[in-house]
Amino acid sequence: MSLTSPKDPSSPATEPGSEKASRVRQRQRLIDACISALYAYGPSRTTVEKVVSIANLSPGIVNFYFDSKAAMMVAALEFLANEFDREVMEPIIAVKSNPVRALELLVDLYLDPEIASPRKVSVWFAFWGEASARKEYYDSFRKRDDAFAALVHDLIGRLVAESGETHLDVEGVSLALVGALDQLWQDFAYEVEANIDRAGAKRRCKAFLRSVFPRQFGGVEPARARPRAVATTPAEPFEAERDRLFLPGWHLVGHVSELKRAGDYLTAELLGERALVLRDGKGALRAFRNACRRRPHALVRDRGGRFERTIRCAVQDQAYAFDGSARGKDAPGGLTPLGVAERAGLVFVRFAPGKAENEPPALSVLHELGAPHATAVAADWKVVVEQWLAHGPAFTEAPDGLTWRTGSRGASRVLAFPNLLADIRPDGASVVRVVPVAAGRSLVTCFGDDASLHEALVIAESTQVGLDAPLRQANDDAEPNAAIRAFREWLARQVDGAD
Numbered sequence: 001m002s003l004t005s006p007k008d009p010s011s012p013a014t015e016p017g018s019e020k021a022s023r024v025r026q027r028q029r030l031i032d033a034c035i036s037a038l039y040a041y042g043p044s045r046t047t048v049e050k051v052v053s054i055a056n057l058s059p060g061i062v063n064f065y066f067d068s069k070a071a072m073m074v075a076a077l078e079f080l081a082n083e084f085d086r087e088v089m090e091p092i093i094a095v096k097s098n099p100v101r102a103l104e105l106l107v108d109l110y111l112d113p114e115i116a117s118p119r120k121v122s123v124w125f126a127f128w129g130e131a132s133a134r135k136e137y138y139d140s141f142r143k144r145d146d147a148f149a150a151l152v153h154d155l156i157g158r159l160v161a162e163s164g165e166t167h168l169d170v171e172g173v174s175l176a177l178v179g180a181l182d183q184l185w186q187d188f189a190y191e192v193e194a195n196i197d198r199a200g201a202k203r204r205c206k207a208f209l210r211s212v213f214p215r216q217f218g219g220v221e222p223a224r225a226r227p228r229a230v231a232t233t234p235a236e237p238f239e240a241e242r243d244r245l246f247l248p249g250w251h252l253v254g255h256v257s258e259l260k261r262a263g264d265y266l267t268a269e270l271l272g273e274r275a276l277v278l279r280d281g282k283g284a285l286r287a288f289r290n291a292c293r294r295r296p297h298a299l300v301r302d303r304g305g306r307f308e309r310t311i312r313c314a315v316q317d318q319a320y321a322f323d324g325s326a327r328g329k330d331a332p333g334g335l336t337p338l339g340v341a342e343r344a345g346l347v348f349v350r351f352a353p354g355k356a357e358n359e360p361p362a363l364s365v366l367h368e369l370g371a372p373h374a375t376a377v378a379a380d381w382k383v384v385v386e387q388w389l390a391h392g393p394a395f396t397e398a399p400d401g402l403t404w405r406t407g408s409r410g411a412s413r414v415l416a417f418p419n420l421l422a423d424i425r426p427d428g429a430s431v432v433r434v435v436p437v438a439a440g441r442s443l444v445t446c447f448g449d450d451a452s453l454h455e456a457l458v459i460a461e462s463t464q465v466g467l468d469a470p471l472r473q474a475n476d477d478a479e480p481n482a483a484i485r486a487f488r489e490w491l492a493r494q495v496d497g498a499d
Contacts, residue, residue: 021314022317023065024314025314025315025317026057026061026065026317027065028314028315029055029057029315029316029317030051030052030055030057030061030062030065030066030072031072031075031076031079032055032295032315032316033051033052033054033055033057034046034051034072034073034075034076035076035079035080035119035120035123036054036119037050037051037054038073038076038122038123038126038127039118039119039120039122039123039126042126043073043126043127046069046073047069048062048069048072051069051072076123077127080120080123080124081143081144083115084115084144085144085147087109087112087114087115088106088109088110088112088115088148089147089148089151091105091109092105092106092109092151092155093151095376096151096154096155096158098378099155099156099158099159099162100159100213100216100217100378101376101378101441102155103155103156103159103177103209104206104209104217104438104441105376106151106152106155107181107202107205107206107209108202108437108438110181111181111184111198111201111202111205113193113198114297116184116185116188117188117193118188118189118190118191118192118193118196121185121186121188121189122189124185125185125186125189148178149174149178152174152177152178153170153171153174156170156173156174156177157170159213159216160173163213163215163216165213168212173212176208177205177208177209180204180205180208181205184201184204184205187201199239215468215469237439237495238436238438238439240495241436241495242271242436244494244495245418245491245494245495246270246271246418246419246435246436247270247271247273247350247351247352248350248351248352248353248354248358249350249354249358249418250339250341250348250349250350250354250358250359250360250361251268251270251275251348251349251350251351251433251435252268252346252347252348252420252431252433252447253266253267253268253275253277253347253348253349254266254277254304254346254347254369254372254447255345255346255347255369255447256342256345256346256347257345258304258347259277259278259279259285259347260279261279261306262279262280262281262283262322263278263279263306263307263308263309263322264278264279264304264305264306265277265278265279265300265304265305265306265307265311266278266303266304266347267290267298267300267301267302267303267304268349270351270435271435271436271437273289273351274289274290274291274298275287275288275289275290275338275349275351276288276289276290276299276300276311276335277340277347277349278307278311278322280322280323281322285340285341285342285347286322286323286324286337286340287337287338287339287340287349288324288335288336288337288338289335289336289338289351291335291336292313292315292316292318293318293326293332293333293334293335294313294316294318294332295315295316297315299311299312299313299320303371303372307322310322310327311335318332320334320335324336324337338350338351339351339353339354341359341360343359343360343361344363346360346363346431348360361414361416361417361420363414363416363420363422363424363429363431369429369430369431369447369448372433372445372446372447373445373446374443374444374445374446375443375444375445375446375453375457376437376441376442376443377441377442377443377444377457377460377461378440378441378461378464379440379441379442379457379460379461379463379464380436380439380440380441380442380464381419381434381435381436381442382491383460383463383464383467384434384442384444384456384457384460385415385418385419385421385434385487386480386484386487387456387459387460387463388415388421388432388456389415389481389483389484389487390481390484411423411424411425411426412424415483415487417487417490417494418490418491418494419433419434419435420432420433421433421434428448429448430446430447430448431446431447431448432444432445432446432447432453433445433446433447440464440468444457
């Protein structure tokens with residue numbers, strides 16, 4: 001169903017933009033309120049009066065957008081179905097040529113709090129309970145379930161074919177995975193968010209995949225212990241790095257040239273956290289958690305843009321001033337502030353308090369970097385960094401990183417601890433940011449043009465496969481160079497809390 005109401009007397013071609021946007025927001029507020037009412041009361045006890053009370057709108061406004069309560073409920077179901085397609089199905093389909101990566105992503109997205117919140121999951125099951133009596137409900141469910149089951153079957157089939165494990169029954173393995181995911185959804189429906197162990201739920205699903213495909217999902221450990229810096233499969237090192245290294249560390253957002261005027265903004269994401277950085281009316285940089293205080297969805301999804309006068313949530317029709325304070329009667333609390341800093345032309349944000357003496361790295365980037373492009377990599381973030389370090393010339397170790405001088409005059413390569421890789425030249429620069437997304441998986445974002453990056457990432461993924469091989473020999477990993485040793489020693493100190 002389109003977000004433009006079929007009953008709207010103004011055509012999209014002639015309706016003023018601000019009026020059209022207001023109507024889109026109003027309709028979405030009704031849909032969100034309908035979902036909340038369904039969560040609280042169930043389909044049979046959800047009424048128009050309860051919906052408009054939650055939405056804080058007048059009862060008559062419903063008739064402008066929906067023919068009946070039933071039509072509004074169908075719109076709510078279609079919203080959930082479209083969100084599932086956009087946020088779960090499409091990203092998985094985009095990487096289905098790599099079934100291991102796609103299946104791990106499938107588990108992460110299917111159990112993500114934005115998709116599998118108690119509120120939304122309860123509404124899914126409420127609609128399912130009514131499906132036998134309402135054909136429009138049944139058709140929507142059947143379409144979603146069939147498409148998801150077919151995708152899982154396709155991924156398991158690809159993996160069986162690639163692994164040569166032809167004795168496995170594709171249908172049986174697929175049904176088992178879908179059943180495990182649906183059972184976890186049922187568990188979520190009867191809990192509050194604070195009581196849900198999402199990390200544990202994901203581990204259980206991935207443990208099932210590991211039990212069926214041990215080589216592909218790292219279920220068999222090699223005979224010798226791996227070096228600390230490239231251990232990839234246990235959850236504990238990943239969580240330690242997240243909590244001690246990345247969340248309290250400085251995260252590159254972009255170049256100061258992208259935040260020239262009041263209202264200019266950039267967004268960034270790291271390990272499930274979302275940041276919004278903007279220039280306020282006095283010229284200062286501010287950073288907030290990119291989440292509306294009425295409902296914790298993202299205020300803005302684009303990487304960058306410009307606010308005219310306020311930060312506005314299009315879904316809840318809630319406005320915030322550039323200092324983060326909420327506007328309007330009965331407004332919720334203001335936006336949650338985050339740490340922000342600008343150094344040598346680069347803008348950084350951090351999500352959790354860190355050591356007072358820790359400062360953003362100084363990379364001396366004097367040129368605009370351009371729009372970043374991101375690549376999902378089936379390798380641990382440390383493997384990617386070490387691949388970049390593997391062929392570096394002689395280096396100088398500094399408190400915040402390692403520096404190399406290259407053959408060109410005035411050019412250098414820099415690793416700014418822990419995860420910024422920069423090539424700095426007199427005529428420009430490229431900066432690569434490597435962040436973990438799960439144990440053994442990372443996201444690599446390049447600011448600028450780095451033609452050599454693709455080959456390095458291919459080698460990093462191939463190295464990861466070799467590190468996870470169950471029959472890997474002790475002499476398969478050569479003695480690391482001085483730069484890699486320095487990186488590993490620094491990392492061990494940080495994660496172990498020695499500093």
